[in-house]
Amino acid sequence: MDMKVEIISKETIKPSSPTPAHLRRFAFSFFDQFAPSVYIPLVLFYADTPGDGPEIHEIPGRMKSSLSETLARFYPFAGRIVDNLCVDCTDDGADYFEAQVTGIGIREILQSPDPDVLKLFLPVDIDLPESFHGRLMSVQLSFFNSGGVAVGICVSHKIADTSTLSSFLHSWAAVARGGDSVVAELPGPDLSTASTLFPPSEALRSLRPAKMLKQKCQSRRYCFGPAEIAALQARAASAIAAQPTRVEAMSAFIWKCAMEAAASSGRSLLAQTVNIRKRTEPSLAPSSVGCLISYFTAKVHEKDEQQEKDLLPMLVVKMREGMEDFLENYAKKLGGLESFSTMCELNKRAGELVTTHRPSFYSVTSWCRFGFYEVDFGWGRPDWTSICSSEYKNVVVLMDARDGLGAEAWVTLGEAEMAVFEKDQDLLRYAAPNPSAWPGPFEP
Incomplete structure (x- = not known):
């Protein structure tokens, strides 16, 4: 039997209580205004939910009622964007889908993950324009027969x-999970600080979603074990950057392998996202809601490559220099009177760099340390958390492994570059290409 993911129901989940009139307007920060109009995707796989009996029938009701209560806490997620300035918190709700999966079991999906198949477990395409003028959140629960x-x-x-x-x-x-005491201990979402420190700009009112360039790409998943990460960190160390972090070591290593696969002329640019909550003065609480990210850039030229036998330590140094430049010349100015002009200057500079370094421009985002493997709806931790394939070239996403020590890298490159990249023997010494994500023994 062929695998099939069939939508069997769809409804709208609204907040459990109406949003008060004085909270109806959720103001953007200017970071939100600059954010791309795409959906952030995530799929969490749970193998230990019941396969039949009354308990399996209780799951949809529990998930819908708890989603409704959570939307009351995160009420902007149930609203609609107005003029790239704010969210009108109309309690229109989030889309909720249920699907039935036939022809394959969850263990088989995890045993041999397919980045393209994983899209079937997402409620919408990630680049739908609705992310700007429609539903801001959608959820899909896919139930496996087994x-x-x-x-x-x-x-x-x-x-x-x-x-x-x-x-x-x-x-x-x-x-x-039904734990009122647990919910009470959770920090409530901070829905006002970001827009107070970084107020929206009328100049960006008319800013509309830019059409992101899709290209013929291929996405691959690579897994780094703790020992391999430690070996990369040791290899990447230098007198200037004596103790590279695991994210620095993996990012620089993938950048190196991607540059070599592209056989670039020696000019290359890396942009890595930065969570600005801890970087601004004053800092923001981790619970601050919004797209509160920026990025630093690191660039190399042909003369840099010619002087190095191993590019890895040099690339880590370049990343450190880029981060230090961001912190000194941009982050310290965020939160003050120069916030908006600083962000505009950063975006202008980055745009100029991308233009001069295209096509050897790479974007890296780290999803590590965000605790997605601790999301327990009442039947235990997820067996695997994942994203899916991408249609945007030269994008890398780093994620935690289930053990919290290893990591996964989702790499998307052009077809020609990926054909070379995936055969790189240096890469394969440290990273396993798409190993099983099933944490236990495989039982078909």
Whole structure:
């Protein structure tokens, strides 16, 4: 039997209580205004949910009622964007889908993950324009005949980043478990500080979604074990950067392998996202809601490559220099009177760099340390958390492994570059290409 994911129901989940009139307007920060109009995707796979009996029939009701309660806490997620300035918190709700999976079991999906197949467990395409003028959140629960469920979630990048998505999921899971004391201990979402420190600009009112360039790409998943990460960190160390972090070491290593696969002329640019909550003065609470990210850039030229036998330590140094430049010349100015002009200057500079370094421009985002493997709706931790394939070239997303020590890298490159990249023997010494994500023994 062929695998099939069939939508069997769809409804709108509204907040459990109406949003008060004085909270109806959720003001953007200018970070939200600059954010791309795409959905952030995530799928959490749970194999230990009941396969039949009354308990499996209780799951949809529990998930819908707890989602409704969580939307009352995160009320902008149930609203609609107005003029790239704010969200009208109309309590229109989030889309909720249920799907039935036939022809394959959850263990088989995890045993041999297919980045393209994983899209079937998401409620919407990640680049739908609705992320700007429609539903800001959608959820899909996919039930497997042999037991297990996949929870797919998409939230508009205009109102959330990975940190906000994590906060939402942990709140939703706590409500679903029914622990009032647990919910009470969770920090409530901070829905006002970001727009107070970084108020929206009327100049960006007319800013409309830019059409992101899709290209013929291929996405691959690579897994780094703890020992391999430690070896990369040791190899990447230098007198200037004596103790590279695991994210620095993996990012620089993938950048190196991608540059070599592209056989670039020696000019290359890396942009890595930065969670600005801890970087501004004053700093923001982790619970601050919004797309509160920026980025630093690192660039190399042909003369840099010619002087190095191993590019890895040099690339880590370049990344350190880029981060230090961001912190000194941009982050310190955020939160003050120069906030907006600083952000505009940063975007202008980055745009100029991308233009001069295209096509050897790479974007790296780290989803590590956001606790997605701790999202327990009442049937335990997820067996695997994942994203899916992408149609945007030269994008890398780093994620935690289930053990919290290893990591996964989702790499999307052009077809020609990927054909070379995936055969790179240096890469394969440290990273396993798409190993099983099933944490236990495989039983078909």
